[in-house]
Amino acid sequence: MRNSLKVSAAAAATAALALGLTACGTSSDPSSKPEGARADTSKPLVVAASPVPHADILNYVKTRLAAKAGLKLQVKEFTDYVLPNKATQSGQVDANFFQHKPYLDDFNKKNHTDLVPVVSVHLEPLGLYSKKDKDLTSIKAGQTIAVPNDTTNEGRALKLLADNGLITLKPGVGQAATPSDIKDSKGLKFKELEAATLPRALNDVDAAVINGNYAIDAKLKPAKDALVLEKAAGNPYANLLVVKKGGEQDPRVRKLAKLLNSPQLKKYIEDKYQGAIIPAFGTVKS
Template sequence: MRKNIKLTAAAAATAALSLGLTACGTASDPGAQTDSGAKADASEALVVAASPTPHADILNFVKDKLAAKEGLKLEVKEFTDYVLPNTATQQGQVDANYFQHKPYLDDFNKKNKTTIVPVVNVHLEPLGLYSNKAKDIKDIKAGQTVAVPNDTTNEGRALKLLADNGLITLKAGAGNDAKLSDVQDAKGLKFKELEAATLPRALNDVDAAVINGNYAIEADLEPASDSLVLEKAEGNPYANFLAVKDGNEDDPRVRKLAKLLNSPEVKKFIEDTYQGSVVAAPGAAK
């Protein structure tokens, strides 16, 4: 497993970006947006909030290689957390975002009374179990500590991964939103709940950690080869998608970007760049 984990200054970057977005005075501002996305000015740049990897990488490929041919001006704003992209989209500071899956969005909308909606699926980042101490899942034993994401949907997803691979047993009926209290038999394991973005940095402090694909890649881990176990792509409900505030789905710029994100060129870019660590998942997200 690679040891040269790249540390992300999440707090500083997020704060700086938040200030920068507040100062924006484009058609993305709340007062400049009409009630219908279809009436948006197609000559204005579409501003999209995204996690750095792979989301911003994919968007920048579209921006550099494909957007001009479609007459699309694209601006990518990078965020290092899972909250600001949705709040910035809801408030009109950006036009769209690309960083999340449907279970996370549903939970976020419910808790924050936001009205963000998916537009089109783009890719899947398989969740994986990583360790700097164990070389095989069989090396994870009773008494050891496993770190998991502390947000509702990703914690449930992490626990399901552990259960599917025999490390724990979940109570009957525990679904995608399973919590630690739903662990029927921990088989002697201890758990540490951490913010998803910090999990790669915790690998030296715990015996293993379940890490989201984008944060694993940012930390120079290769999910396809470095993980002890990895989610299966087939039938996986956690595809990441382009999303907008409800009512803006028909913005002509959004439609152009959605088409490009599902293009053969983007699929090939994903396959060539990520070698199975990120999987193209075309199709409508709704």
């Protein structure tokens, strides 16, 4: 009888331990892993991207590099700066590639999202373009300059104008500058437009500050056509591969991140874009 009780007690203890481990999850239990690490790696990684150069870069990876790395990649093109982040947050896509860190931080703050950067890939120098003026000295008081209307790119555009003497900003103005932060407009007028529409606006304004991807998409050649371009040194506006928090643990995302920082991609960017797009590889802190 005593032996039977010992066996029964031992069995009960074993069952209780097993139940406890099941409830808490163990290191071998898939449910204990971060959500991204539990992704179905047999499915394609779906990435939202602006058409140029982001989708072009991803399609190069897809056709030339992904198969060898064991990665299935699907590219979905978007032509604005809002829907790719919303689709990533909701899980409609696995990742996106179109934005820089200041824009991502601003989007997260305003929309209460938890999107995080994985790696930086390239810099698209912001440039001032005109169909009427051939150089900066031709821009005079009374003329109208169009700038992006989203918070970070507008501040970035105004800084470019200030750095080149076209306007003077108030002391201490940061990356979120708006036309109201201009201390001296030097007689210039400003038109705030959605970034994607700026190339088309060149026919209606005297000049426009245009994001590199939209300039290239409009057949402009930044290195040749811009009156002035941003400098790469110390520039915080490198474009990123972005996922919803936890997605950075997805093995497919890790493979893509490695390919987007590979020597093969560096050569592709340098050869194809001839300085209009500049490789800017590296990991990025959230």
